[in-house]
Amino acid sequence: MLEPPGRSAPSVLHSPEDVLTTLSSDGKRRWMYPTETKGRYHFRRKILAWVLIVLYLALPIIPIKGMPAVMLDFVHREFSLFGLIFYPTDTLLMMIFMVGILLTVVLVTALLGRVWCGWACPQTVYLEFLFRPIERFIEGPEHVRKRRNEGPNTADKFVRKGIKQGVFLVIAILLSHTFIAYFVSWSTLIEWLQRPPAENWGFFLLTSLVTGLVWFDFAYFREQMCTIACPYARMQSIMLDRDSMIVSYDPNRGEPRGKFSKKIANQIEQGVLPAQGDCIDCFACVRTCPTGIDIRDGLQMECVACTQCVDACDHIMDNLEKPRGLIRYTSENQLEGIKTNIIRPRSVIYLTLIILIFSAFTLTLTSRDAFDVNIGRVVGEPFSELQDGRITNRLRFRVRNQTADPLEFDFAPGTPSSMVMRVVGAAPVSLEPGEIKRIEVWVIVPREVFSETSIDASFKISFSDGTVLEPVYTLLGPNSN
């Protein structure tokens, strides 16, 4: 646990629950039954969650400039991001982009805490807004589910669990296939799906594995992904500071906490009992917490900032006719009456670095050539002599169309002016967006041009969009002197 604001962390851990809320005193998994709490934050998160779910399903399908909106083709090392296409030659560009994204995550965490975890992480989005609602629909609310799970095995229990797991499996299949489509495209995936598993064991095993992992995660592992497995949670303590916005309980307002009843309220009013804080120790915030923690113990690594406790406590405050916000988005400094600084050294440094990195990215991207041309020698003799005495070099031109439009290109000799080019195959050559073609060309020059054993020759490659490239390559030949 991180040290709560204004309190010291317990020096002795008394039970496994002190280490991990998902662990029982007997060392077994403590199953979470977080209650559903509707409220202003839940409403906003639900809208965002469904926008993200639809986006996740749509991005590998929506075409932008002839490519899926997002496609990470690691096999051919080509990446398509919203119309931007990155090739193997763009490794530097991709690295700059990734560093920029990483720094943005660090900046957002420094400013807004684990807003990613609570609002946009697929783990939270799918668990809280897809799998748990289905579970509630089939098995009933948390208290009913808990009672049934802890009770005897009945036909009703088996039927409900069977239906639930069947639905979970169907969703896991859809999610896993969509996930794979990000790497191979839906068209390839559909083609693979039409073949029997025996013809494509690799694909069958991959989809089975990903489906199994998705199912296992959302049907069983659940909040443990956040509390045990996710490295981001472990790093938050170095990214957060006392000015970061976190979901926090206000102990100044809530303490001393105490149960509420009309009788107790009367006794407090009459001075029989000492005044108490606004927290009525109802545990609504704990019951709704998906990771099972008590936010009143302070900022903890298990808190995914889902704001469910905020909504739960706001309901209680509404019923008590007290102001909302006993649990709220705030900073540790604010809780201690110190102004929260958004502009602070680390946020300024991160923001400056992000601006610099994305400027470098934009500059590199916009100055990137629309075509990638590479010339190599065809394996074999370095040169050969024709019957008429001229010297020929067999070259291979590798041309990639890095634009989003289909076009054609053709070759013409540059220097020496006596050079002749014979293209093997049809010319002009057509190229789809992102396509690479390797064209073999016989380059023929008079023997006399070789005053040494090599000369630099230039070629003209004209594209149908008006671009003309003039690459230079060294031709080999005999020394005429």
Ligand code: SF4
């Ligand atoms: S929901 Fe609010 S009032 Fe109830 S225990 Fe939590 S902090 Fe206290």
Ligand code: SF4
């Ligand atoms: S403490 Fe509150 S914000 Fe944190 S995980 Fe639990 S319910 Fe969500």
